[in-house]
Structures are given as structure tokens and as C-alpha cells.
């Protein structure tokens with residue numbers, strides 16, 4: 691059984707690279723997880739994931755970060771989208787591998803992400819969209835200081851219907 695993250699069990703964030711193909715293919719092919727992320731639920735080949743990582747590597751306004759334990763084991767990832775340097779804002783999504791959920795990794799990773807976003811991108815505010823049915827994530831975001839700023843009606847298509855998403859934001863400067 692996996693144990694809760696402790697202060698000696700630190701995590702860190704780094705940009706994704708081609709060594710992460712196996713881990714990210716596993717995460718992207720977890721269709722239940724991708725549904726929670728409001729992503730298109732389909733199986734991806736390793737080549738598609740390789741190209742997905744490359745797209746982020748060459749982008750100036752989106753980033754893919756891997757959440758690692760101190761022993762370098764990958765436990766999750768962040769995708770950062772719509773980075774606007776002028777406004778100092780960006781959207782993001784987070785996914786922790788199912789084997790590591792509920793152990794404190796998400797909460798710890800969120801605070802590392804705020805630090806990274808502030809230091810590396812100079813962000814003053816981060817935003818996210820979360821499925822209105824994903825109460826677990828909404829609770830976690832509220833605990834981390836996010837405020838709910840709107841509902842995007844019938845915003846994403848999953849399980850044959852359009853579902854609402856909640857728009858949330860947090861000042862991090």
C-alpha cells in the first residue's frame with residue numbers, strides 16, 4: 691500500500707521530454723482519467739504521445755510539466771495552455787496517476803505549480819475549467835484558494851452529452 695506524501699518525500703516539476711513517453715501514454719490511455727480532464731477519450735499510440743510532447747517542447751504558450759517524486763519517479767502531469775505574457779495569465783490542468791491519488795500529491799504539486807508559474811512565466815493569475823460533476827477536484831481547488839467565477843454551459847462533450855464546466859481562478863503573485 692502506498693503511503694501519504696511527507697515533508698521528506700518532496701516532489702518537483704520539470705518539463706516533459708521524450709523519456710516520459712511510456713508514463714504519459716499510460717496516463718493518456720486511462721480513459722476515466724481523461725474524462726475527468728474533459729479530454730477526448732481515445733487510445734493513443736506511443737508515436738502520437740511523442741508528437742504531443744514535441745508540440746509542447748516547441749510551443750511558446752503551452753507547457754507540459756511532469757510531477758516527480760524526489761526519486762525521479764513520475765506521478766502526474768500539468769498541462770499549461772493559453773499563456774499570455776502581456777496579461778500574465780494562463781490556464782492549466784492537473785492529473786495525478788490513479789496509483790498516487792488521495793495521498794497528498796495533488797495538493798503538494800499545486801503549490802509547486804504556483805511557484806513554478808510565478809517564477810518561470812511571471813504569472814499573476816492561473817485559471818482552469820473543471821467539469822461541474824468533478825466535485826472532488828472542485829473541493830480540492832477551493833481548499834487551495836481558487837474562486838469560482840462562472841459556469842460554462844454545455845461546454846464539453848462526453849458520454850454522448852454536452853456537460854457544464856466551472857471556471858475557476860486564483861491570484862498567485
Ligand SMILES: CC(C)(COP(=O)(O)OP(=O)(O)OC[C@H]1O[C@@H](n2cnc3c(N)ncnc32)[C@H](O)[C@@H]1OP(=O)(O)O)[C@@H](O)C(=O)NCCC(=O)NCCS
Pocket residue numbers: 723726727783784785786787790791792793794795796797798818819820821824825826827829830833
Ligand atoms: C484532482 C487530483 C489532481 C487531486 O490530486 P490528489 O493527489 O488525488 O489529491 P490530494 O491527495 O492531494 O488531496 C487534496 C485534498 O483533497 C482532499 N481529497 C482527496 N480525495 C478526495 C475526495 N475523493 N473527495 C473530496 N476530497 C478529497 C484531501 O483530503 C485533501 O484535503 P486536505 O488538504 O484538507 O487533506 C487527482 O485526484 C486527479 O488527478 N484526479 C483525476 C483528474 C482530475 O480530476 N483533474 C482535475 C480536473 S481539472
